[in-house]
Amino acid sequence: MTNPPSDAPSDAPSDAPSDAPSDAIVFFGATGDLAYKQIFPALLGLVRDQGLHVPIIGVAKAGWSLDQLKARAADSLSQHASRQHGNGDAGATQRLMDLLRFVGGDYTDAATFTQLRSALGDAKRPLHYLAVPPSLFAAVAGGLAGSGCAADARLVIEKPFGHNRDTARALSRLLAQTFPEASIFRIDHYLGKEPVQNILYTRFANSMFEPIWNRDNIGSIQITMAEDFGVQDRGRFYDATGAIRDVVQNHMLQVLANLTMDPPTGEEHEAMRDQKAALLKAVRPLAPMDVVRGQYAGYQSVAGVRPGSSVETYVALRLFIETWRWAGVPIYIRAGKKLPATATEVTVHFKRPPRETFDEIVPANSGHMRIRISPDVTIAMGVRVKLHGERMIGEDVEMILTEQVADLMLPYQRLLWDAMRGLGELFGRDDIIDAQWRIIEPVLDDVTPVYRYAPGSWGPAEAEALIGPDGPWREPRLMAAKG
Numbered sequence: 001m002t003n004p005p006s007d008a009p010s011d012a013p014s015d016a017p018s019d020a021p022s023d024a025i026v027f028f029g030a031t032g033d034l035a036y037k038q039i040f041p042a043l044l045g046l047v048r049d050q051g052l053h054v055p056i057i058g059v060a061k062a063g064w065s066l067d068q069l070k071a072r073a074a075d076s077l078s079q080h081a082s083r084q085h086g087n088g089d090a091g092a093t094q095r096l097m098d099l100l101r102f103v104g105g106d107y108t109d110a111a112t113f114t115q116l117r118s119a120l121g122d123a124k125r126p127l128h129y130l131a132v133p134p135s136l137f138a139a140v141a142g143g144l145a146g147s148g149c150a151a152d153a154r155l156v157i158e159k160p161f162g163h164n165r166d167t168a169r170a171l172s173r174l175l176a177q178t179f180p181e182a183s184i185f186r187i188d189h190y191l192g193k194e195p196v197q198n199i200l201y202t203r204f205a206n207s208m209f210e211p212i213w214n215r216d217n218i219g220s221i222q223i224t225m226a227e228d229f230g231v232q233d234r235g236r237f238y239d240a241t242g243a244i245r246d247v248v249q250n251h252m253l254q255v256l257a258n259l260t261m262d263p264p265t266g267e268e269h270e271a272m273r274d275q276k277a278a279l280l281k282a283v284r285p286l287a288p289m290d291v292v293r294g295q296y297a298g299y300q301s302v303a304g305v306r307p308g309s310s311v312e313t314y315v316a317l318r319l320f321i322e323t324w325r326w327a328g329v330p331i332y333i334r335a336g337k338k339l340p341a342t343a344t345e346v347t348v349h350f351k352r353p354p355r356e357t358f359d360e361i362v363p364a365n366s367g368h369m370r371i372r373i374s375p376d377v378t379i380a381m382g383v384r385v386k387l388h389g390e391r392m393i394g395e396d397v398e399m400i401l402t403e404q405v406a407d408l409m410l411p412y413q414r415l416l417w418d419a420m421r422g423l424g425e426l427f428g429r430d431d432i433i434d435a436q437w438r439i440i441e442p443v444l445d446d447v448t449p450v451y452r453y454a455p456g457s458w459g460p461a462e463a464e465a466l467i468g469p470d471g472p473w474r475e476p477r478l479m480a481a482k483g
């Protein structure tokens with residue numbers, strides 16, 4: 001790089017990372033589950049849609065060969081890349097295979113990173129993706145630093161980011177020794193989902209929502225993340241994690257933040273994350289009385305689960321935000337495995353009319369906004385309209401604002417593409433992650449009882465008592481049928 005003439009304005013301190021796009025992708029954990037299910041399909045999408053043509057180096061334990069990695073990638077694509085996301089595009093698949101390289105070795109062995117350095121060739125701005133268990137983060141970060149692979153590099157790091165607030169802070173301190181905050185990309189794949197971004201877009205691209213988006217008009221908010229499958233082959237990981245850490249600390253709180261944060265101010269590129277951080281810092285830390293945990297019957301016989309485990313596979317929560325906008329508005333979140341449906345859906349309930357005007361009692365919650373995040377994508381407004389006839393009585397209808405079968409771009413594809421270009425908005429920032437842990441920390445582990453529930457039910461009955469008169473919980477499957 002040539003130095004600017006001494007009188008020319010310098011736009012960045014010399015030690016700041018450059019904005020140049022990443023010129024190599026390194027992914028640790030290349031033979032693992034995440035690579036198989038998410039990363040190979042995302043890479044195929046990047047090759048096909050974004051014209052990715054940089055070396056892609058898979059790193060994993062010794063004993064694998066490049067040919068084996070390619071076979072694994074091909075298998076992954078046949079299982080996990082849909083036609084819509086690039087599978088069947090033989091040209092793109094071949095280009096991806098041509099870009100793949102392999103480095104094998106132990107993550108605690110400096111020789112692995114020396115090999116990686118030479119595989120990187122003249123790449124100047126590599127992106128390192130740590131798709132490995134958290135217990136290996138420190139070893140990999142240290143290896144990258146010690147070998148020169150970290151210089152001017154970007155680091156993408158998978159969740160869970162820490163096991164609690166203290167360990168998350170310790171991890172941040174460790175990474176900060178090698179990578180500036182602007183070069184760290186903490187993945188929460190929910191942020192790469194189109195409808196999660198559409199929450200912000202719809203709120204802030206229309207002026208009609210902002211005046212009613214507050215405690216005067218909104219009575220409560222519900223978020224349900226239901227999955228009809230169990231913990232599958234992830235027993236060991238899940239039993240050390242539980243639903244609160246697995247999906248509430250990250251995905252659910254990010255959705256909550258998009259729903260409730262203030263509009264960003266100014267043009268500064270951190271404006272969006274600043275508002276998100278401010279909102280999350282204002283959420284009242286959970287108290288035991290605001291939490292119901294459940295575990296589906298049969299969980300304890302899953303391989304990897306400890307006998308007598310009290311880890312939750314279901315949680316229902318009531319949250320409050322301590323701001324003038326949201327004071328007193330309960331926000332209910334429930335997330336669970338082995339429920340009757342697989343769907344993630346948000347409902348914002350508007351308050352009832354202050355008095356009945358007609359010959360009927362308007363049902364609570366008929367006025368609402370419904371945002372379905374998966375598997376299909378919908379934004380709908382629920383309103384009450386008059387039924388034809390002499391009487392002034394009505395029915396609840398929904399106006400569908402947008403509807404799509406599914407997300408067109410894979411979340412991991414979108415996020416990796418952003419990270420390669422240094423765009424951090426769709427990633428967790430140090431203070432955001434810390435605020436998320438602060439909210440859930442008081443109810444982690446065995447602070448509250450865990451109730452058994454039958455697979456295929458909507459979780460323990462105690463969750464009904466939690467929502468009380470703000471209920472019932474809305475069932476995503478039934479609303480979809482209606483919508």
Ligand code: BG6
Pocket residue numbers: 227246247344374
């Ligand atoms: C992951 C969790 O982060 O998100 C899983 O570890 C969960 O337990 C998954 O099933 C859900 O993601 P999606 O995109 O399928 O809703």
